[in-house]
Amino acid sequence: MLLTADDAQDLPLPASRFAAEHRLAVGAAREAGALLRAHLRGEASEQYAVRSKGSLGDVVTDLDTMAEDVIVQRIRAGFPHDRILAEEAGELAGAAANGRTWLVDPLDGTNNVAIGLTACVVGIALCAGDVPVVGVVHDPVTGRTWSALHGCGARGPHGPLRVASRTPSPAGPLLGWTQGYGVARDDPRARALKTGLERNSRRLLQLWAPLLTWSMLARGDIDGFVGYRAEAVDLPAGALLAMEAGVEIRTLDGGPFRGGAIGPDTDRSFVAGRPEDMPHLLGLVNCCRMKS
Template identity: 35%
Template sequence: MTGYADDLALAHLLADAADAVSSARFRALDLRVESKPDLTPVSDADTAVERGIRALLAAHRPDDGLLGEEYGEQPPAGPDGRRWVVDPIDGTKNFVRGVPVWATLIALLEHDRPVLGLVSAPALGRRWWGALGAGAFAGTGPADGAPIRVSGVTALADASVCYSSLTGWEQSGRLDAMLQLMRDTWRSRAYGDFYGYMLLAEGALDVMVEPELSLWDVAALVPIVTEAGGRFTDLAGRPAPAGTDSADISAVASNGPLHDDILGRLGRPAER
């Protein structure tokens, strides 16, 4: 692998450090959980993981910027436009309830374009990664990574569709369209967070959609899905992530052949 090989090796190092912290705190009896201003939970594991990643990046990539969910953007992207984006624990609600579907998300952006992504889910014993022009892989780590590829399903009637909670679709004005999509597909499930995108990249399902995300929720997912042969846009059909405001990012990820049909169904909110 060339191009981003050194950055990807560093991403695995960051994930190793993150996994050591998060795994030790998962289902810990003394886990501390607080509510952020937006009323979403944050645990001591979230903050500890991000602090550890920040320390390693400061040592290994001092000229790169960093945006993290818990501590914001510090430092900003440098003159070359490189910036790491980190979600220390994606799926905190799962984490604090003892559900093993959570992960650390690590992305590298160049001039706001995601060029590298890594998702590490230690409670599932699995990691996914991809970099621009280098393909997408999954395994327990880089030593046993195997290439992954999206499915070849071409008809919605044969497709397995994944989505976030229906509450978000209702708030977006697209609930009726989402329910009709669920009726018209072979199977629909709400796996949530990073996991639906990774199952898509592996070919285990065919579509994953979410109406509202933050940059740290989605940046690491884009290179993995697209390098696995999939397509990733927002609901307007723009390359994702098409914005950096927490209320300005949506996601439509698919195996490719189904994408335009999904956009046609979900792209516009219903008139009120």
């Protein structure tokens, strides 16, 4: 029997003390996605507003806040004592004494949506301390969901998710790129790294939706992902999904990656890819950094 788009998320999970949290995150992401779907497909009668957010060219829409409200309400009802860090509302009341933090990106790819592109996802993560233990990425247009539970693997629309090996292209790897909003346009390190990667890869994708790129990496659609001072709210869900699918993540200098939602954004620069590709990817990054 073929699985439907989300059946795989409902299959029994391995024993985990975070199984209930995983179920809630998947359900909340689906509910938010259903709310978004009609608007993104052009089926909703009402229009949504787009507003400026900050001084660096970012935007926010009514869809972001509506989807965020749905997710936050679900988390508060299920786990009222947990801290919540939401993309639009910021830090919300929670005891936080238990060291648990939910990270909510209700519409990763808002800038795409604002110009008519539906390249976006809903992202939810739970961190115990600074360790991501639950991660969910949901595509509201197709209804597909990818999720991970710490130590229990990743799953996609058709069951367990494991990144597959690819034959290297003679034209170079297909890479994703992201940088945080706090990175200045004239940042010499970011410029050198991005320019060097563009020169030495088949394509360098900047999708304006890091969680979408993480899901592509976990599926094996791209060869690697490089981030420079990445944003905190969407990193844990994507990184957990990729790691549980068999992706390796390192710092730019090749050391162990421990970046998360806590700490400065300088700790959130990374190189991610299949373990067998990591020496080549780190070599590319190191060459770019040496020229900066």
